[in-house]
Amino acid sequence: MPTIAYFGPRGTFTEQAARGFDDAAELVAYPTIPLAVAALRAGEADFACVPVENSVEGSVSATMDALAAGEPVVAVAEHVLPIRFSVLVRPGTAAADVRTVASHPHALAQVQRWLAEHLPGAQQVTAGSTAAAAVGVAEGAHDAAVTAPVAARHYPLAELATGVADEGDALTRFLLLAKPGALPAPTGADRTSVFAVVAHRPGELAALLTEFALRGVNLSRIESRPLRDRFGEYRFYLDLDGHVAEARVGDALAALHRRSQLVRFLGSYPRADRVGTAAPQAGTDTDFAESARWLAGLRQGEHA
Amino acid sequence: MPTIAYFGPRGTFTEQAARGFDDAAELVAYPTIPLAVAALRAGEADFACVPVENSVEGSVSATMDALAAGEPVVAVAEHVLPIRFSVLVRPGTAAADVRTVASHPHALAQVQRWLAEHLPGAQQVTAGSTAAAAVGVAEGAHDAAVTAPVAARHYPLAELATGVADEGDALTRFLLLAKPGALPAPTGADRTSVFAVVAHRPGELAALLTEFALRGVNLSRIESRPLRDRFGEYRFYLDLDGHVAEARVGDALAALHRRSQLVRFLGSYPRADRVGTAAPQAGTDTDFAESARWLAGLRQGEHA
CATH class of the missing domain: 3.30.70.260 (ACT domain)
Structure with missing residues (x-):
């Protein structure tokens, strides 16, 4: 079973893309893009999954800089995900109960119109990742999180909405990297x-x-x-x-x-x-x- | 006194750039880049300060998308900052006491070598912004924060190190936007x-x-x-x-x-x-x- 190092944490769009490459692979999360690529270079993983274009959470600059310097790695596959979010809440929470909504700042930026329409009174709170926002909701720190759809797999939360996006046609592209061969x-x-x-x-x-x-x-x-x-x-x-x-x-x-x-x-x-x-x-x-x-x-x- | 809307929160590189444009201006932080530009369009601010290239915390994509659509706005000045961080701790904390170090994931990615050398045992924790990491240190949630130098102005923290960067020559570019004229x-x-x-x-x-x-x-x-x-x-x-x-x-x-x-x-x-x-x-x-x-x-x- 191959191992894929990915830019984590668990529950982000990059995890979702890694599953799109190989749902049976063993997935290992790394806290930054350079660390995920370094795991591939060091032989700790067979592949690395990183965002390369128009990413919600990852700096595309970080990916390109990681590819441009260091031991060569090459892309062997690409995967494209629509940028559509889920809004997760604790079970039983209604839209009217949501006073704070958390997410990565880039994700919040992409759902401003949706939030204005559906959660107009909610205060926006930034988190280190969309997944960290989901953890915050599960722990009671926030009422709602704007997340990748895959986050619903990992946390005991309910979907208040899915397919959320101000622009319906935006995409994120990910690469599956391997050592040259x-x-x-x-x-x-x-x-x-x-x-x-x-x-x-x-x-x-x-x-x-x-x-x-x-x-x-x-x-x-x-x-x-x-x-x-x-x-x-x-x-x-x-x-x-x-x-x-x-x-x-x-x-x-x-x-x-x-x-x-x-x-x-x-x-x-x-x-x-x-x-x-x-x-x-x-x-x-x-x-x-x-x-x-x-x-x-x-x-x-x-x-x- | 002019008002500059900027991509916040207070204590980030974008605040530092806004001060570089006009240290006497009234600065107003917005949680996302589109909201800072919207404040300019709505006449709530005279200018908006946003990152445009190689940003630590802001998605440059978000800036360009904000410029490409909506009411026209134009750049009237640019400001360039070296990407060099300060590492802030509570007063009296020594390097050996640091068990957790927090920052925005993009900032952590840019100081991996420094952390490996100077804080090798510290666990890395992601935060929604470099400034949010500083708040976490002030509140005792983390021991150290990797921040923009300007963050030291706002929080009761001490500098464990300054001028921290794995790559010494990286720069971030910011634009000062105004309505056309x-x-x-x-x-x-x-x-x-x-x-x-x-x-x-x-x-x-x-x-x-x-x-x-x-x-x-x-x-x-x-x-x-x-x-x-x-x-x-x-x-x-x-x-x-x-x-x-x-x-x-x-x-x-x-x-x-x-x-x-x-x-x-x-x-x-x-x-x-x-x-x-x-x-x-x-x-x-x-x-x-x-x-x-x-x-x-x-x-x-x-x-x-």
């Missing part, structure tokens, strides 16, 4: 993540993105990382559609390598939404193979 | 922030960044925002060197407007580091004025 096989609907450091001058980033565009490789995410007291370089994180095993993706990554001071490959893995990525015209593996054969022939004196 | 005057060392939505297809982003590169406008930050259950568009946030009053910056922004489904101007304001931005060759305001005169002349039948 055999890559997940291409599925035709894959994503590749990389971290790179390039010279910071006008036009450098435009040139680099043009390398991807010329090969028909779509970028699904770009983020410059992070503000430091350092000039003359540009650190960023890219997600692109496709698998490193595909010719156009590999060719674009090789161009990225030539243009970068540092590149770190962070994995090719199936997309959670299973949306396929078709190679563009003149960018299929066959096109690349034929052009390589033609060039090799030229170099051997063949002019056919 | 007269722009801050160009200083020669300015930054401009915009939010844009463009069609999501290969090459679109590369083309857009090339518009900036061709005009010699350097991008200091790019971030795609955020993962939503929506396809066919690419939402992102850009920081660029220069002021919208400068010809090359205005011309690049006009090109961004032509290529975007939506653009929101988020302000031109002096850079905190005061590093000047020189116009590149062929990109000065004079160059733009002369080329415009020449073109107008052609259109009037002048061929000089």
Whole structure:
């Protein structure tokens, strides 16, 4: 049975994502994202589950910084959860009885309209995590907690409401990390993540993105990382559609390598939404193979 | 005396940044970033102070989402703080007495090496904010709190250590927001922030960044925002060197407007580091004025 280290505590969205990867795995909570990744690096766990985009409780910066430095780790899968909360209370508590509602500040920020409508008189109290808020309700410190749905599994609380969200279409993305090894096989609907450091001058980033565009490789995410007291370089994180095993993706990554001071490959893995990525015209593996054969022939004196 | 709404509670890095903007201002804490921005929009405050990059406690996503939707607000100043913590204890407490150390999970994540070296036996406890951790120490719930330096002003606690950070060069950037009005005057060392939505297809982003590169406008930050259950568009946030009053910056922004489904101007304001931005060759305001005169002349039948 594999072990998954995750950014805890128990009862958060990250636990819910870890169960989404493998509900039979042994889950071990760590108090911070770097500690969860360190457990993977140290061999205490087979995998680590961390938020990577638009997280409710985890700093996405912390995840990216953990991936960018230290022993290499790679993503082997992703999982996407809608950002919808449950509101938990002690059994028998009605909405009219709720005087205080607790949660992580990021979670409170995402349910302001719902709270104004359904618990308008309740005082808002911040907690270290959505799960800590649930513990606070169970212990009588607060009347209601805004939590991940999975929290209802762990605490003797009742659901006052579920599916709570001001914006219905927001998502959180999580990665399952492993030590480098055999890559997940291409599925035709894959994503590749990389971290790179390039010279910071006008036009450098435009040139680099043009390398991807010329090969028909779509970028699904770009983020410059992070503000430091350092000039003359540009650190960023890219997600692109496709698998490193595909010719156009590999060719674009090789161009990225030539243009970068540092590149770190962070994995090719199936997309959670299973949306396929078709190679563009003149960018299929066959096109690349034929052009390589033609060039090799030229170099051997063949002019056919 | 102006009023600044800030992402609280009292004693956090955001309070420290708000004091950095105007130490004489009346500061009013709000429990979430959207509520601080809403207070500005509602006229309850003259300004709002929010983290925008690499924040310890605030979700930068929350700030950008608050800027992207709702009544327009613009940045009029930025402030940068080094991410260095104080470790606060009750007076008379020595390091050897510390059994529990509390803080916001993001803050704990940034002092793991320091804690391993200086408080190796202490159990780590998460709190809703660095300031909430300080309150917990004052009340006897924990022995030590990892906090913003400003927290020492508010609580009857002693500094066990200051300047604590695993990475010495990390920074947090804050913006001072106001309702739209007269722009801050160009200083020669300015930054401009915009939010844009463009069609999501290969090459679109590369083309857009090339518009900036061709005009010699350097991008200091790019971030795609955020993962939503929506396809066919690419939402992102850009920081660029220069002021919208400068010809090359205005011309690049006009090109961004032509290529975007939506653009929101988020302000031109002096850079905190005061590093000047020189116009590149062929990109000065004079160059733009002369080329415009020449073109107008052609259109009037002048061929000089």
